[in-house]
Amino acid sequence: MNRFAYANPATLAEAAATTGLVAQAMVTLDEGAVLKAGGIDLLDLLKSELLTPSVVVNLRAIKGLDVIAQDATGNLSIGAMATLAEVAAHPLVRASYPALATAIAGAAGPQLRNVATIGGNLLQRPHCWYLRSPAHHCLRKGGGHCFAIRGENQYHAIFDNHACAIVHPSTAATALVALKAEVELHEAQGAVRRLPLEDFFVGPDDDIQRENALRPREVLTAIRLRKPPASTRMAHLRQGEKAGFDWPLADVAVVLTLDLEGICREVCVVLGAAAPVPHRARAAEQALLGQRLDDATASDAARAALRGATPLSHNDYKLALFETLVRRAILATLA
C-alpha cells in the first residue's frame, strides 16, 4: 500500500474542493484522488497496489447520502451510501422490489453487507483473478492481452468475452438493471445527471480500462427505481460454489408484468456473472412477450437466453447453469 492523504469532507462540494480532482471512484489515476464509500473493495485495491492514490476521500462524513425514501409519485431513491444490509432490509425495498432484496441479501456475508454500500457495490472493480493479480499485466491494466481467455476462465464471461472476459461483480446490479434503475450522478459544480443503470456500465468494446461511465469529478449519489405497476412480478436466483459468502457462478433477475389473462406484457431478463456488464437476455425477453408463463415457455425462453453465448475453455458449464436459473426464475415469478 502506498502512502496517501486522507480527506474527510462534510459536503460533496467540499469533497471536490479538498482534492482538487475528485477522480472517478475505483480507477487508478496517477496523482489522483479516489473516493471511499464503505471501503471494502478499495482496501483490497490499495493492498494489492492496483490503486495508488495520493488522496483517499472518505464520503462517510457527508450527511444524507444514505437515505432511502419514496417520492410523491412512489418512485424510490436509494442513497449510494446506504449499506447493503440497510437496502436489503428496507421495508419499501422488500415490499416493492423483492428481487433486489434477495439479490443483495445473498451478496458477500453479513459483516461485509453491514459496511459495504450500494454505490460502492455498483462501482467495485471486477474480481477477475488476473486483473487482481499484480503479476498479470492484463489489457484492463494497459497490458497486451487478456490472460483469462486462454487461461483459467472457469469464473469468467460467456458473452462479450472476445477482448476481455471479466464478469460484472455486482449481484445487486443484475436486479437493478432488470428493474430499469437509474443512477444519479453529481458533478463537482453541483450539476446532476441521470442515466439508466444499463447505460452506465461500460463494456470492453467501448473502453477496456473502465467498467462504468462515471466522469472525473463525478460522484454516484443515488439509485432511483420507478414504482412498479401492481401487476409486476419478479425473482432473482443465484448459484455459487459456496452456499454463502461467495461470488455467484451465475445469477439471474427476471422482472415482468402479466395482463389479466396471464399474458406476459413486459419483461426484462438479466444475467449476472455472464458478461462484462449485466447481460440483458433480449432473446429470452422476446420469447416471453405475449406468452402465458409455463414450463414450456419458460424453458424456451431459457434456451433463447443462452443463444449466442461464446463459452471459454473452462466455463461451458455456465450454459446449463444459466438455462436452469433463467427457467426457474421465470417460473418463480409466478410463485
Add this chain to the structure above:
Amino acid sequence: MTATRTVTFPAGIVEAGLGTVTREIPASEPPPWPPNAELTWIGKDVPRLNGREKVTGATRYTVDIRLPGMLHARFLRSPLPSAELRKLDTSAAAALAGVRAVVVLARSGDRLRYAGQPVAAVAAVSPGVAGEALAAIDAEFRPLPFVVDMDEARAPDAPLVYDEASVPKGNPSGFPAAPGLPVVGNVRGPAVVRRGDPAQGFAAADIVVEGEYRTQVQTHSCLEPHAIVADWRADGLTVYMSTQFTSGVRQELAALFGLPLNRVRVVVDGMGGGFGSKSQLGVYGRTAVELSRLAGLPVRLALNRHEEQTDAGNRPGTSQRVRLGAKRDGTLTALAIESHGTAGVALGAGIGFFAERIYTCPNFETLQHDVFVNAGPGCAMRGPGNTPGAHGLEQAIDTLAERLGLDPLALRDRIDPSKARREERRIGAERIGWSRRHAPGADPGPVKRGLGVAQSLWMSNVQTNVACEVRVLRDGSVEALSSVQDIGTGIGTVMAQVVAEVLGLRPAEITVRIGDTEFPPGGPSYGSRTTASITPPLRTAATRVLAELGREAARMLNAAPEELEARDGRLRVKSDPARSLAFRDAAALLRTDRISAVESRADDYPGFRRRMPDAAMALEDLGGVQFAEVAVDTETGAIHVERVVAVHDCGRPMNRLLLESQVQGGVLMGVSYALLERRVMDRRTGLMVNADLEHYKLAGAHDTPEIEVVILENLQGSSATDAYGIAEPANIATAPAIANAVYNAIGVRLASLPMTPDAVLAALGKTGRS
C-alpha cells in the same frame, strides 16, 4: 530391571460389551482406571477452559505480540515459476533509513524453482519501510521454462524442475523419503510396497474393478498465518512462534545457530491452526531469527495470505489408478494401486498406507510416484497420504460392492478386520438411517438425494520423548506444566481434567501452563498424538505428587497413606470417609512452598509396533466410519451435504465435547476438500491465481452440514490413560463418504475432487466437455 506388577484392565469397546485384559506394568505406573462412567472428570463434557478468552478476542496469538524495539521483516520472493537469479544486490536496501538487517537466501546464478521462493529478507522499523527496502533490492531474474501441471510434467519433453544432482533427498515434513528411487524426467519412483502375488490374485478373482481417481492440491489455509517474533539477546534466544512443536523448534534452533538448549526458549500461547504446516522451524522461522541476530533487536515476521497460499505448505494433489479383485462373496484377492502425486518442488506426494492396511487382502501392490512441478513445496496436512488415499480406495470399494450386488457395509464386514470399525458401521448405519438408501439415481425430480459411507484409518502415534510436571503449592493450588502447545484442540483442558481426576479437585482449580519450552517437553501436536503422549505421564506425575501430599495428610488422619483417596476436594480415609482433610489443609502441612513431580511417557504396556528415536506406534490403529447424506441438484450441479454421521474411536475418550469439536472440524475440512478447495495454477504464467481466501474457497457456515458425532469408548489397557488421538481420522473419511453419497444420488461417479457444480454438470453430460 524395573519392578513390575500384574494388573487387570477393563478392555474392549464399552458400547459392545466390556471384558478385561491382564498386563504386567511397571510398579511406578498408577492403577487401571475403570470405564469413564465411573470416573468424575475423564470422558465428560468439560468445556474448553480458555473458551471465553477465545471468543472474546482476549487470547494472545503470535501475531499479536509486540516487543519493545521490535522490527518488521518481509521477504523478497521469486516472481517467476522458474528462473535463474542473475543478480542480487541488497546494498541500497541495507543503506535505507530504518532498515536494520538484510538476509540473502539465494545467490546470483542460483536456480529458483517456484514463484514465491524466498530470495532475500529485510528487517526494518516498520512494515512500510520493510516494503520500501524490498523495492530497493536490485534483483534480476532470467525466466526459464517451467511446468506447473502434474500431467504436463510427466510428459517426456516437459521442462525439468530438477537435474539429477539436485533432486531433493528428503521430505520437508520430516517423513523419510524412500532412498535410491529412480528419477526419470520430473518423476521419481515408484516406491513399491508389495505382498503376495498381485497377478495371481487378479487371475483368481471373480470380478475386477478398476477406476482412476484424482485429488487436488489443498492449502492448509490456517486462519492465523505462519508467524514468529524472534528475540535474540546476548544471554540467549527467545522465540514466540505459531508452532505445532515448541520443543522441536527449540532443537532445530539450537542446532542451526550453535546454541546450547538452555539458551533457547520457544513460546506459543494462542494458535490459529496448523494442520501440519507449522510442524517445523521453516525458512521463515530461521530467517526471522537470523535477522534478529544481525539487528540485535526483536524481529516479527508474519506471512501474508498470498505467502500463506503459495509458500506455507499444501496437501499434494494425486492421481490414482486403483484395481481391485474379489471373489463373489466379496473376499479380496488382489489390490493394486499406481499413484502419481505432486508436492510441487518437494517430495511426499504419496497416498499413504491406507490401502496397505485397512482391508484383508493377500495380494497387494502399490507403486507410488512423486512428480515435481514448479510450485510451492507440499508438506504434511491432516492425514497426509491417507486422506487422498482413502478417496481413491473407498470409492473403489463402493464400486466393487455395487458390482457384487452387496451392500457397501456388508462388503466391509467381510473384508475389514477392525472390531472398532465394525461397531462404528453398525452405529452409524442406524443413526443415518442406512436402510433408506435407494438404488443409485433412483430419486425422481431434478434434486436427488443419496447416502454414502467411507472409512478412516490412522496410526495410534505416541511421542515417547514427553514429560509432564505437576506441582502442588502450599495454599492448595495446583499447576500442570508441559511445553505442549494447544493448536486449537483444547489439550490444556484435558490436562486439567486428568490432574483434577487424580487429585479430587475440579478442572477449573488446575492452572495449566503450556506452550513454553521452560516446561517439560510436551512433544509435537501432529500425527494425532498429543493426548496419547501427554496424558499418561501427566496422570503418573499427579499420582506421585498426591502420594507425597498423602503422606502428610495420613499422619494427620492417623491412617496409612495407601488408605487415603482424593475426592471432592478432600483427602479422606477410604473405609471411613468421615475422617478427611480438605485438600487445601493437607497442602498447608507441606514442609516447602511447593512439591512437584515430573514423569516421562512410559512405553505402552503391551509394547509398540514400531519405535523411532522420539516416537512410536502403538499396536492398535485408529478407526472411524463416516456416513454422508447429500442432495444433488442435477440442473445446477450443486451438491448440498445435508448430514454427516461420524463414528470414531480414540481409545479412552478424554473429553467428549472437545472430541466432538475436533471431529466436526475434521468433517468440515473434509466437506471443504470434497466440494470447494483447489489451488488454481495458471499454466501459461506458472502462478497461482487464487492465492487468497476469496477465490480459494473454504467451506463456511452455510456449507456446514448437520454433523452428528459418536465416539466409542475403546479400552485397551495400553497406558495410564488409554487415550489416543482423533485429529486425522476425523478428516480422512469425509470426502469419499460424500463422493459415494453423490454416486448414490445421481448414479454417476465423480472421480475427481473437488466436486464443484461444473464437475457435476460435466459428469451428467450437461457440458460440452462431457
